[in-house]
Amino acid sequence: MAAIAARSPDIVALQELTQNSTTSWRAVLPLAGLPHVADSFASSPSWEPKGPRRYGLVIAGRFPLACLTSAHTVPWPERILSVAVLAPRCAINVHTTHIPPGSTNGWMKIEMLEAVSAVVSEHSNTPSILCGDFNVPQAETPEGRIVTWGEDMVDGEPRLRGRWRGGDGRRWDRAERTVMEGGAQRLLIDAYRHLHGYGRQEFSWFVHRKERRIGRRFDHVFCSRELVVKSCEYLHRLREDGLSDHSAMELDFEVAG
Numbered sequence: 076m077a078a079i080a081a082r083s084p085d086i087v088a089l090q091e092l093t094q095n096s097t098t099s100w101r102a103v104l105p106l107a108g109l110p111h112v113a114d115s116f117a118s119s120p121s122w123e124p125k126g127p128r129r130y131g132l133v134i135a136g137r138f139p140l141a142c143l144t145s146a147h148t149v150p151w152p153e154r155i156l157s158v159a160v161l162a163p164r165c166a167i168n169v170h171t172t173h174i175p176p177g178s179t180n181g182w183m184k185i186e187m188l189e190a191v192s193a194v195v196s197e198h199s200n201t202p203s204i205l206c207g208d209f210n211v212p213q214a215e216t217p218e219g220r221i222v223t224w225g226e227d228m229v230d231g232e233p234r235l236r237g238r239w240r241g242g243d244g245r246r247w248d249r250a251e252r253t254v255m256e257g258g259a260q261r262l263l264i265d266a267y268r269h270l271h272g273y274g275r276q277e278f279s280w281f282v283h284r285k286e287r288r289i290g291r292r293f294d295h296v297f298c299s300r301e302l303v304v305k306s307c308e309y310l311h312r313l314r315e316d317g318l319s320d321h322s323a324m325e326l327d328f329e330v331a332g
Contacts, residue, residue: 080107088171109135132156172207188250223251263297266307279322
């Protein structure tokens with residue numbers, strides 16, 4: 076909490092919280108000037124938090140929040156939290172998510188990616204931010220080519236899998252790519268790549284395999300084009316200090332006009 080308070084944020088989105096840790100966060104966030112708090116445990120009352128579904132989400136703001144509902148079916152509704160932040164100049168929709176990894180949850184990852192895309196598109200008439208841990212992509216090339224987990228690398232080139240985890244590799248590829256590329260209408264932009272391009276290699280999470288340390292850029296902030304991105308950076312120090320196994324992201328933006 077001290078690390079977050081030191082950044083003086085207006086909006087904070089947290090992922091992969093347990094019910095106990097959410098209770099603690101709700102108590103301390105107002106002390107950092109974030110008195111308005113919503114969590115997915117409260118918004119999904121019928122959900123039993125256990126096993127792979129024991130994690131929830133929190134959004135806190137300096138300004139009042141109004142929870143957004145959706146007509147779309149979300150298989151794990153606790154893994155997406157949507158609010159309207161009632162800021163002084165205009166309302167801004169903020170969506171946060173934690174997409175389950177495909178290695179342990181199979182096609183639930185794809186069903187959740189598809190659901191998140193549908194929910195965000197439903198509210199696209201308002202300036203929007205989508206952020207969180209997406210567990211995608213597999214890689215990015217310096218030329219801007221996104222390599223999904225629905226692809227194999229063959230002789231250094233990505234090749235679409237015909238079948239993948241018992242299903243259609245094309246659907247897997249499409250679900251990941253839709254989120255990373257902002258949907259069919261390019262509703263959202265990748266704030267980090269928008270500012271820095273693809274020449275800068277960046278990782279937000281690491282896995283250790285035998286003697287190799289593999290980095291992935293799994294954590295993202297996507298935003299509407301109505302929002303002017305002033306800066307977007309990974310705060311690696313929070314991960315390096317052991318406060319999380321993921322690097323946090325900080326977005327500084329203004330509303331156009």
